[in-house]
Amino acid sequence: MKKIALYSALAAAAFLGSCSKKSDGPGTPQRQCMADKMQLTETKVSDLSALHDLQVTFDVKNTSSETYDVGSGSNPVYVKLQATTTSGKTYEEETILTITNLAAGATGSATASVDYGAGNAYKSYKVLQVYCK
Helix, strand or coil: CHHHHHHHHHHHHHHHHHCCCCCCCCCCCCCECCHHHEEEEEEEEEEEHHHCEEEEEEEEEECCCCCEEHHHCECCCEEEEEEEECCCCEEEEEEECCCCEECCCCEEEEEEEEECCCCCCEEEEEEEEEECC
C-alpha cells in the first residue's frame, strides 16, 4: 500500500511539474538591438597626443521604455568614430559601449576612442554610427 501511495505522489509531482503557464517565455530571450534608443551626449574630449589617440566621453541615455541589459538579451551597442587630423587625413574606429545595463530612461557614462595615427595632430571628430553587430 505504501508503494502505491509513493508512486501516486511521484506521478502527481511529475505531472504538475511538467505543466507551464501560458505566460512562460522562451528560455533564452531574443537578442534585440537598442542602438537607436541610446542617445549620446558628449561630456569630455581628451586628445592624448603622445598616444595619437582621442578619447570621447559620452552621457548615454536609454530613451526606450525597456531596460538595456546585455546579460538578458540586448545586443551590445557599438560606436564608430571618425577623427580628422590637421592635415585632413581621417581615421575611423569602432568601440563597444562599456555600459552593459541601463534602465529605461536612465543615463550612464561611456568612453569611446579613435587612434588618429602617429605623427598627426588631432583637429576634429564625429560620430559616424551607433549600431549593433
